[in-house]
Amino acid sequence: MSADDWCILRFKTAVALVLLGLLTLLAGIGQKTFWAPPETITATAPAGTAAPLTVFDEKLRTLHPGTVKINVKGEGSFMLAAGRPDDVNAWVGKTAHNTVAGVSDDGTALQLTHTDGEATAPSPAGSDLWVTTENASGEMNYSWNAPADGDWSLLLATDGTKPAPSTITMTFPNDTSTPWAIPFMVLGGLLIIAGVALLVIKPKAGNRRSGTPTGGGEGSPFARRAQAKAAARRGSRGSTGGTLPAGPGETAPDTAPQPATPEKTAPEKTVREQTVPEQKRGARTARRTGVVVAVLTAAAVTGTSVAAQASQTPAPSPSASAPASSAPAASAPASASATPGTSGPDQAADAPVLLDAQFRRVLEQVAGAVDAGDAAKDAAKLQPRVAQSELEVRTQNYKIRSQVGSYEARMPVRSTKLLTTVVTNKRSWPRSVMAVTQGEGNVVPQVLTLTQASPRDNYKLVSSTPLQPGATFPAIGRGGTETLAPSDKSGLLYSGEEALAGLGDRLTKADSAFKDKLVEGQSSPYIADTLAYQADVVTSGVNGTFAFTHKVAPENTVVFRTADGGALVLGRLNFSFDGTPKAEGDKLTIGDDAAALAGGKETSTGMVLNFAESVAVYVPPAGSKDPMKLVAATRGLVGAAFK
Numbered sequence: 001m002s003a004d005d006w007c008i009l010r011f012k013t014a015v016a017l018v019l020l021g022l023l024t025l026l027a028g029i030g031q032k033t034f035w036a037p038p039e040t041i042t043a044t045a046p047a048g049t050a051a052p053l054t055v056f057d058e059k060l061r062t063l064h065p066g067t068v069k070i071n072v073k074g075e076g077s078f079m080l081a082a083g084r085p086d087d088v089n090a091w092v093g094k095t096a097h098n099t100v101a102g103v104s105d106d107g108t109a110l111q112l113t114h115t116d117g118e119a120t121a122p123s124p125a126g127s128d129l130w131v132t133t134e135n136a137s138g139e140m141n142y143s144w145n146a147p148a149d150g151d152w153s154l155l156l157a158t159d160g161t162k163p164a165p166s167t168i169t170m171t172f173p174n175d176t177s178t179p180w181a182i183p184f185m186v187l188g189g190l191l192i193i194a195g196v197a198l199l200v201i202k203p204k205a206g207n208r209r210s211g212t213p214t215g216g217g218e219g220s221p222f223a224r225r226a227q228a229k230a231a232a233r234r235g236s237r238g239s240t241g242g243t244l245p246a247g248p249g250e251t252a253p254d255t256a257p258q259p260a261t262p263e264k265t266a267p268e269k270t271v272r273e274q275t276v277p278e279q280k281r282g283a284r285t286a287r288r289t290g291v292v293v294a295v296l297t298a299a300a301v302t303g304t305s306v307a308a309q310a311s312q313t314p315a316p317s318p319s320a321s322a323p324a325s326s327a328p329a330a331s332a333p334a335s336a337s338a339t340p341g342t343s344g345p346d347q348a349a350d351a352p353v354l355l356d357a358q359f360r361r362v363l364e365q366v367a368g369a370v371d372a373g374d375a376a377k378d379a380a381k382l383q384p385r386v387a388q389s390e391l392e393v394r395t396q397n398y399k400i401r402s403q404v405g406s407y408e409a410r411m412p413v414r415s416t417k418l419l420t421t422v423v424t425n426k427r428s429w430p431r432s433v434m435a436v437t438q439g440e441g442n443v444v445p446q447v448l449t450l451t452q453a454s455p456r457d458n459y460k461l462v463s464s465t466p467l468q469p470g471a472t473f474p475a476i477g478r479g480g481t482e483t484l485a486p487s488d489k490s491g492l493l494y495s496g497e498e499a500l501a502g503l504g505d506r507l508t509k510a511d512s513a514f515k516d517k518l519v520e521g522q523s524s525p526y527i528a529d530t531l532a533y534q535a536d537v538v539t540s541g542v543n544g545t546f547a548f549t550h551k552v553a554p555e556n557t558v559v560f561r562t563a564d565g566g567a568l569v570l571g572r573l574n575f576s577f578d579g580t581p582k583a584e585g586d587k588l589t590i591g592d593d594a595a596a597l598a599g600g601k602e603t604s605t606g607m608v609l610n611f612a613e614s615v616a617v618y619v620p621p622a623g624s625k626d627p628m629k630l631v632a633a634t635r636g637l638v639g640a641a642f643k
Helices: 003-032 085-092 181-200 221-238 268-310 356-376 388-401 496-508 526-540 592-598
Strands: 040-044 053-056 068-083 097-103 110-115 132-144 153-157 167-173 418-423 431-437 446-452 460-466 544-552 558-561 567-581 607-619 628-642
Touching: 003 181, 053 085, 068 085, 085 153, 097 167, 356 388, 356 418, 356 431, 356 446, 356 460, 388 460, 388 592, 388 607, 388 628, 431 558, 460 567, 460 607, 496 526, 496 544, 496 567, 496 607, 496 628, 526 544, 526 628, 592 607, 592 628
Parallel strands: 053 097
Antiparallel strands: 040 167, 053 153, 068 132, 068 153, 068 167, 097 110, 418 431, 431 446, 446 460, 460 628, 544 567, 558 567, 567 607, 607 628
């Protein structure tokens, strides 16, 4: 290759490198500026069938990393509540509703599905299922953040009778990352530098003599004679006479001039051997340059294609699990219609039914209702937050106290000084939770048991039981624990119903078979006091025959698994005190408290007093040699009647 050809190739290669560098640099800058994807994507809900409830599927919150913004416009007041998907689904139940289930392929429209059902529902406001609630009038701007780990759905409603607002837009954070921008800018800069360097830096002189023999000096006689013979042969090949050149060792034809004194000439192969390598080196150099240019061109074209592809606005994918690194230009399919509240198979199974904030809010409302009822001695004020045994005991306490001023009031219920909470992770209904508090007026800590009967019911206090002095409350995991059926004995020394039945027998008979199997602390002699009271009645009541029973009320039994594999059993025993005169004309007298319920103090036919005993018993795990222990107990008079 001649020096001129080499210079031309260098110039073309340099220009190509500079151009490719500029294109690559432009692609990198473009991804950061005019090709940069938008920071957010906004989708609007289409007009749909009116319904009293609208559910936002939990997958929408994790469609893109970051916080989802929701704008809702409607007439009048409305609310947006956040809850676990299964809780939202359970509360909606059979009510007609719309579900915002996904986003369209182009990312501009929300997918709305309608489910037929009942035309109205109760107002969802104030439900214990909601972790957070936002209220608005006319318009709401809501930031959808997870209040805790796991999946969360939203419920939009007015009062349950009017249609839920239908003007809904959701703004999702978009993936604005441009991982190729910096590499493209660096690569573009390097290509430009390489091209400029190729133009400026000149090769060594020896490398420019592409066709010059290197076997000897240009001025040597040997080299000049070899070049002359080669030129003569090239001239003879181009002549019309067709005279063949003399081969090595032959004399020239007569027509060619002969030197007077023949001298040795360099063999022809010397020129060929020196010329051919130079030609090969030039060809190889050209090929290498071509390969480099081709590779750089391919890299730049590929990079530019990737840059152009990455610069397109990503279409929102409805799948919460779609990887963030997926090619944004490929539009994801729209999500399928989803049942409101549908969540992963394992997500809800282990989640506690209440978060700490929910539990504290529930306790405050329960304590407030009990305070109001106690202050007014009005059971109607208890009913929104008190039920079952606790409602019965306090109702009768109010009745007795309205006639007997000296009768002792029930221990107050406090939400402050919360010592511990026990929350079930059993997500079916009814649900039970427990708290131990010791606020103002609580001489000893008090065990509060609350139950939620159904999704649309709130938690209600079903029993309040003071801990026995000196008793140790068993350790129970606060992150959620298992609740067992009363008859379930798995991993336990006794089932819940067996434990309460054993306590009933222990309270009834001094020689009970459970005497050594169920014990109490030395400083908390509830069992001993009960047996002593019953024995004293029999001894002092010479004109009557008396019988005592302590029977389990199975509908009140709740069993929580403890940290050591045992269980804490909470429940109610119905303590019945039956008295009958021994002989005709004998009379039995009852106290003022019982008289307030029975309507009199004396009877010649007999009487029955009924007490509700709220108790808590610890059951050791299976295989343990330890006895059961009475942890908490109290009783209240709930009935008195003459036969």
